[in-house]
Amino acid sequence: MSTVTLTINGKEVTVPAGTTVLDAALGAGFFIPTFCHDPANPGYGGCRICVVEIKGARNMPASCVTAAANGMVVETDSPAVIEARRTILELMLANHPVDCMTCEKSGECKLQDYAFRYDVKSADFGGEKKDYPQDQSNPYISRDMNKCVLCGKCVRTCEQVEDRAVINFAYRGFKTKVAPALDASLAESACVSCSRCVSVCPVGALTYTSMAGKARVWETTREEKTCSWCEAGCLFDVVSKGGEVISVTAKAPGDGRPLCLKGRLGMELRHNSQPPAPMLKKDGEFVEVSWTEALGLDDIMDKLK
Numbered sequence: 001m002s003t004v005t006l007t008i009n010g011k012e013v014t015v016p017a018g019t020t021v022l023d024a025a026l027g028a029g030f031f032i033p034t035f036c037h038d039p040a041n042p043g044y045g046g047c048r049i050c051v052v053e054i055k056g057a058r059n060m061p062a063s064c065v066t067a068a069a070n071g072m073v074v075e076t077d078s079p080a081v082i083e084a085r086r087t088i089l090e091l092m093l094a095n096h097p098v099d100c101m102t103c104e105k106s107g108e109c110k111l112q113d114y115a116f117r118y119d120v121k122s123a124d125f126g127g128e129k130k131d132y133p134q135d136q137s138n139p140y141i142s143r144d145m146n147k148c149v150l151c152g153k154c155v156r157t158c159e160q161v162e163d164r165a166v167i168n169f170a171y172r173g174f175k176t177k178v179a180p181a182l183d184a185s186l187a188e189s190a191c192v193s194c195s196r197c198v199s200v201c202p203v204g205a206l207t208y209t210s211m212a213g214k215a216r217v218w219e220t221t222r223e224e225k226t227c228s229w230c231e232a233g234c235l236f237d238v239v240s241k242g243g244e245v246i247s248v249t250a251k252a253p254g255d256g257r258p259l260c261l262k263g264r265l266g267m268e269l270r271h272n273s274q275p276p277a278p279m280l281k282k283d284g285e286f287v288e289v290s291w292t293e294a295l296g297l298d299d300i301m302d303k304l305k
Contacts, residue, residue: 006072015068022050022063030076033085033114035202036151037064040254041160047151049088049114053078060084086118092149094123095130096203103147105204107217111149128174137187139279139286140209140261141198145177148205154178154197160256166191178205187286194259195250208249210276215241224251225271227263234259238271245272265294 002017008025015024020042025032035047045065052063055073060081063074075081092111100106115121135143152169155178159165166189170179180189198206222237225248235251248267250259268275269291278294279286291297 004068004070004072006068006070006074008074009076013068019068020064021052021054021061021066021068021072021074024068025052025063025074025076032063032076033110033117034064035110035149036153038153038156038200038252040252041153041156044152044156047088047149049085051081051084051088052076053081082118085114086120089115089118089120090123091125093120094125094127095146096149097144097146103204104142104207104212105147109204110202130174132177135185136209137185137286138191138193138209140193141186141191141195142207142209142212143186144205144207145179146205147203148178149203150176150178151202152178153200153202154206157196157200157253160253161194161196161258162256164190164192167197187281188284193261195264196253196259199250199252208247210247211239211249214246215239220246222249225267227267229260229263229266232257234263236264236267238267248272262295265291269295 003014004017004019005012005014006021006024007013008028009030011028013024013028015027022032022034022037032052033049035049036044037050038044043065045062048062050063051060052066053060053075054066063076089111093115096111100109100112103109106112130146132145135145150169155168158167167178167180170177170183180186180191195208198208219241221240223240225236225238227234227236234253234257237249237251238245239247239249248264248271250264253259265278277288278291280289280294
């Protein structure tokens with residue numbers, strides 16, 4: 001295997017050819033922030049928060065899409081890099097609700113973590129503010145596009161599964177947002193409520209409706225479980241607070257692994273002593289159904305009668 005040797009923050013690092021600067025730096029123990037980067041779906045380079053300084057380069061490139069090269073000299077925390085990241089965060093916060101005290105994502109929000117790390121307390125940029133209505137039409141997924149940082153991770157993870165691609169970027173410029181076709185609500189779309197999008201969202205734009213108001217992230221414990229509903233072997237987290245199961249959430253998926261609502265509902269039924277009543281879409285509307293119907297067991301039950 002061919003390798004390349006570069007210098008990162010004064011440390012000589014040797015990595016396989018084709019490795020990105022981001023992966024080389026992380027492997028060497030250096031921190032680089034990311035929003036849009038997804039190890040399971042790399043090569044996007046949209047948010048620019050991962051910029052680094054490379055000696056001789058005309059600008060500061062995004063490290064997640066820049067291949068390491070022999071002799072490259074990289075600085076991940078130079079004054080210019082820090083200033084660039086602070087400016088990017090200020091631009092994001094200029095159009096982001098500052099409601100961290102009540103946000104469901106508080107404690108696991110990357111924007112919150114990076115603002116603290118780089119001491120960004122407010123945005124100095126004025127102008128128009130986004131004011132989208134919250135989409136609570138889906139009984140399992142809550143959407144607040146006012147908090148979206150347009151990283152595109154939800155779009156890319158949804159389109160990884162064949163025949164899905166339920167959401168994409170809509171409009172242009174300041175009005176750009178992530179939405180289903182024709183800017184419909186999630187309930188009106190072809191969404192199957194698998195929650196792949198929620199599992200990769202770095203901020204509070206996508207959250208689990210079942211978790212709303214139940215616990216802060218630091219109050220919960222998570223136990224990874226493998227779904228046995230089919231041969232796909234999807235991973236879920238059983239979320240508990242004070243020893244009581246409060247929800248089942250999707251693990252960040254990769255390799256196009258589909259995930260499904262049936263699997264997550266089955267996990268909730270198995271682990272939660274009082275799981276919420278399941279809901280399925282019928283004639284374009286979500287209605288409460290029995291567990292046997294939600295899990296596709298009605299035919300089997302009829303045969304057993």
